[in-house]
Amino acid sequence: xxxxxxxxxxxxxxxxxxxxxxxxxxxxxxxxxxxxxxxxxxxxxxxxxxxxxxxxxxxxxxxxxxxxxxxxxxxxxxxxxxxxxxxxxxxxxxxxxxxxxxxxxxxxxxxxxxxxxxxxxxxxxxxxxxxxxxxxxxxxxxxxxxxxxxxxxxxxxxxxxxxxxxxxxxxxxxxxxxxxxxxxxxxxxxxxxxxxxxxxxxxxxxxxxxxxxxxxxxxxxxxxxxxxxxxxxxxxxxxxxxxxxxxxxxxxxxxxxxxxxxxxxxxxxxxxxxxxxxxxxxxxxxxxxxxxxxxxxxxxxxxxxxxxxxxxxxxxxxxxxxxxxxxxxxxxxxxxxxxxxxxxxxxxxxxxxxxxxxxxxxxxxxxxxxxxxxxxxxxxxxxxxxxxxxxxxxxxxxxxxxxxxxxxxxxxxxxxxxxxxxxxxxxxxxxxxxxxxxxxxxxxxxxxxxxxxxxxxxxxxxxxxxxxxxxxxxxxxxxxx
Amino acid sequence: xxxxxxxxxxxxxxxxxxxxxxxxxxxxxxxxxxxxxxxxxxxxxxxxxxxxxxxxxxxxxxxxxxxxxxxxxxxxxxxxxxxxxxxxxxxxxxxxxxxxxxxxxxxxxxxxxxxxxxxxxxxxxxxxxxxxxxxxxxxxxxxxxxxxxxxxxxxxxxxxxxxxxxxxxxxxxxxxxxxxxxxxxxxxxxxxxxxxxxxxxxxxxxxxxxxxxxxxxxxxxxxxxxxxxxxxxxxxxxxxxxxxxxxxxxx
Ligand SMILES: Nc1ncnc2c1ncn2[C@@H]1O[C@H](COP(=O)(O)OP(=O)(O)OP(=O)(O)O)[C@@H](O)[C@H]1O
Ligand SMILES: [Mg+2]
Numbered sequence: 001x002x003x004x005x006x007x008x009x010x011x012x013x014x015x016x017x018x019x020x021x022x023x024x025x026x027x028x029x030x031x032x033x034x035x036x037x038x039x040x041x042x043x044x045x046x047x048x049x050x051x052x053x054x055x056x057x058x059x060x061x062x063x064x065x066x067x068x069x070x071x072x073x074x075x076x077x078x079x080x081x082x083x084x085x086x087x088x089x090x091x092x093x094x095x096x097x098x099x100x101x102x103x104x105x106x107x108x109x110x111x112x113x114x115x116x117x118x119x120x121x122x123x124x125x126x127x128x129x130x131x132x133x134x135x136x137x138x139x140x141x142x143x144x145x146x147x148x149x150x151x152x153x154x155x156x157x158x159x160x161x162x163x164x165x166x167x168x169x170x171x172x173x174x175x176x177x178x179x180x181x182x183x184x185x186x187x188x189x190x191x192x193x194x195x196x197x198x199x200x201x202x203x204x205x206x207x208x209x210x211x212x213x214x215x216x217x218x219x220x221x222x223x224x225x226x227x228x229x230x231x232x233x234x235x236x237x238x239x240x241x242x243x244x245x246x247x248x249x250x251x252x253x254x255x256x257x258x259x260x261x262x263x264x265x266x267x268x269x270x271x272x273x274x275x276x277x278x279x280x281x282x283x284x285x286x287x288x289x290x291x292x293x294x295x296x297x298x299x300x301x302x303x304x305x306x307x308x309x310x311x312x313x314x315x316x317x318x319x320x321x322x323x324x325x326x327x328x329x330x331x332x333x334x335x336x337x338x339x340x341x342x343x344x345x346x347x348x349x350x351x352x353x354x355x356x357x358x359x360x361x362x363x364x365x366x367x368x369x370x371x372x373x374x375x376x377x378x379x380x381x382x383x384x385x386x387x388x389x390x391x392x393x394x395x396x397x398x399x400x401x402x403x404x405x406x407x408x409x410x411x412x413x414x415x416x417x418x419x420x421x422x423x424x425x426x427x428x429x430x431x432x433x434x435x436x437x438x439x440x441x442x443x444x445x446x447x448x449x450x451x452x453x454x455x456x457x458x459x460x461x462x463x464x465x466x467x468x469x470x471x472x473x474x475x476x477x478x479x480x481x
Numbered sequence: 482x483x484x485x486x487x488x489x490x491x492x493x494x495x496x497x498x499x500x501x502x503x504x505x506x507x508x509x510x511x512x513x514x515x516x517x518x519x520x521x522x523x524x525x526x527x528x529x530x531x532x533x534x535x536x537x538x539x540x541x542x543x544x545x546x547x548x549x550x551x552x553x554x555x556x557x558x559x560x561x562x563x564x565x566x567x568x569x570x571x572x573x574x575x576x577x578x579x580x581x582x583x584x585x586x587x588x589x590x591x592x593x594x595x596x597x598x599x600x601x602x603x604x605x606x607x608x609x610x611x612x613x614x615x616x617x618x619x620x621x622x623x624x625x626x627x628x629x630x631x632x633x634x635x636x637x638x639x640x641x642x643x644x645x646x647x648x649x650x651x652x653x654x655x656x657x658x659x660x661x662x663x664x665x666x667x668x669x670x671x672x673x674x675x676x677x678x679x680x681x682x683x684x685x686x687x688x689x690x691x692x693x694x695x696x697x698x699x700x701x702x703x704x705x706x707x708x709x710x711x712x713x714x715x716x717x718x719x720x721x722x723x724x725x726x727x728x729x730x731x732x
Contacts, residue, residue, distance in 0.1 A: 427569070429569045430571050433571065435530070435557065436554075436557050436563050437639065438554055439583055439586055440586070443586070447582060451575070
């Protein structure tokens with residue numbers, strides 16, 4: 001038994017593969033937050049007046065709010081005056097092709113193994129890449145434009161499509177929603193915007209890669225995706241970040257809107273720097289992600305593979321307003337070393353015949369803590385709502401923890417609820433069995449873990465599923481002796 | 482092929498194997514019998530490289546290599562296969578996936594080309610027939626929810642697919658119905674060759690009617706106390722182990 005634990009510790013010592021810092025020159029605001037900073041930010045981004053007002057309102061509300069505090073997450077208090085709220089590459093390029101981009105930046109992408117060229121050539125993915133806070137490259141825009149699809153940075157959307165932005169921004173996550181959402185609303189720097197017009201099926205996966213690359217610069221991304229009646233879109237978000245010694249705050253907001261008969265599929269593979277093996281450094285990831293099934297027969301599906309961050313606080317949720325609408329949440333959350341994750345989902349059933357599915361797979365290794373928090377709420381007038389929840393936890397080693405907190409609030413007697421939960425451990429006898437068949441320890445763990453996550457991986461687009469499997473083995477590398 | 486000299490092994494400070502001497506040549510079938518708790522499974526697990534057991538003395542040479550220096554996976558890749566007395570369940574991992582991964586790992590170790598999905602499935606199909614295994618079990622998770630007998634047959638299927646040099650079957654016959662017993666024995670016999678050897682651990686002479694051993698050994702209290710031909714199995718069936726106990730005390 002004790003040798004097993006020693007081996008686990010020994011192998012837990014491999015370093016983060018994707019840790020590096022690139023040298024793109026950045027223009028950065030002085031640290032601190034006040035109304036002047038927000039005005040300056042809005043001015044730099046050449047925003048219309050309504051946007052500045054919106055930000056200030058959010059800021060003033062934020063001042064009245066208290067940072068939440070959660071039972072299962074522990075971290076040093078964040079000094080919000082010690083953060084710089086804007087950072088942009090100095091040369092703000094207007095790009096027609098990748099060749100025009102800062103070569104340093106391209107190198108960064110290449111190191112991460114997800115170069116835009118590759119994406120373009122192999123996957124046919126339109127990429128709107130966010131590097132620090134400013135978009136620097138957008139591809140396939142024209143092809144999308146032919147179909148009337150708008151896919152651009154949030155900054156551009158605010159300037160070029162103010163009506164849509166005004167109509168939908170904050171319609172799913174109000175600026176007053178929670179502490180981090182309010183902060184994001186006040187200071188968000190950039191992000192992605194997508195609008196799929198009526199009856200259009202977006203012919204390619206839309207994708208954004210996020211980077212956090214300037215020291216001490218909080219990242220406040222804002223994403224808004226609107227699928228109009230009968231539209232379909234699948235959106236991919238993925239990221240890796242450079243190694244850093246100081247904690248970096250990330251408080252993004254993602255809003256999805258699906259109108260009548262529309263479908264939005266949102267997939268995330270998240271691999272931010274989790275901190276070193278002693279738990280130092282790493283990203284604080286406090287994200288508000290919410291989808292609104294506004295129309296009848298609409299569907300929103302969240303799929304996420306979370307392997308990074310020191311602290312993750314994240315509950316992609318669905319508001320099922322339209323009758324017959326469907327919400328789905330498929331999640332794999334891996335924690336290793338000293339990582340802490342508090343994730344889950346909320347499914348709020350408001351329309352009739354609404355259905356939701358929750359499949360959550362938590363994997364804890366090292367000394368990490370992984371909590372699942374799932375809320376299913378069925379309001380009084382939501383007749384015939386159905387929910388299926390499955391929450392599984394897998395433990396690797398015996399110093400980690402898994403916690404499951406299901407919250408059910410059912411106000412309509414016709415609701416049908418199904419809940420399954422399991423906790424399992426990768427046993428030494430399982431590993432030995434596989435060893436005896438010629439399979440190494442690490443491969444044995446990967447085999448078991450991938451088997452365990454199968455249900456979630458099959459929800460991911462093909463190329464992403466492969467990436468997710470690789471990521472999982474990298475994050476668990478060294479977690480087993 | 483395999484030579485064990487004065488092997489001592491203990492678990493949690495308790496000595497279980499107390500000086501095993503044992504030799505297996507290619508082409509041979511050996512049977513090991515002995516009362517419960519005598520150390521049969523321990524011997525099998527030590528050969529397979531289970532870390533919980535500490536080898537305190539002795540040596541084991543397999544195909545000219547010091548087996549005790551090899552990791553469990555490398556022992557398997559060298560050609561040692563253990564059909565477990567209690568096969569574990571591995572939820573989520575399909576039988577087919579396990580076998581494909583295992584076979585390709587073994588092939589890689591031996592410098593052979595990887596089999597692609599098609600080649601592997603052809604190979605698998607052939608072997609599945611050989612052990613008369615239900616195809617449906619292939620796509621299910623390894624041993625997950627299998628009946629006792631199905632688990633044992635699954636071990637034999639794995640053996641057939643991986644084609645080891647030395648197979649150690651730890652009570653593969655227990656829990657099998659008469660038909661399954663015949664099928665398993667058949668499988669073992671069909672895989673028999675001049676280059677391969679089999680060690681069967683069993684409590685029942687019955688199995689040895691199907692898998693005819695060249696040698697029978699009695700393991701008693703961590704030692705091989707008697708070896709002989711297949712007639713020894715009959716003698717044991719008739720007289721039990723007390724007879725040996727008395728003999729041993731006389732020695
Ligand atoms: N972890 C352990 N701690 C202490 N003793 C152990 C441990 N594991 C096995 N033993 C003991 O080692 C002895 C040999 O066990 P082993 O499983 O090798 O017997 P066996 O000959 O295979 O018996 P059976 O015929 O019942 O399968 C037994 O007395 C058993 O209790
Ligand atoms: Mg035994």
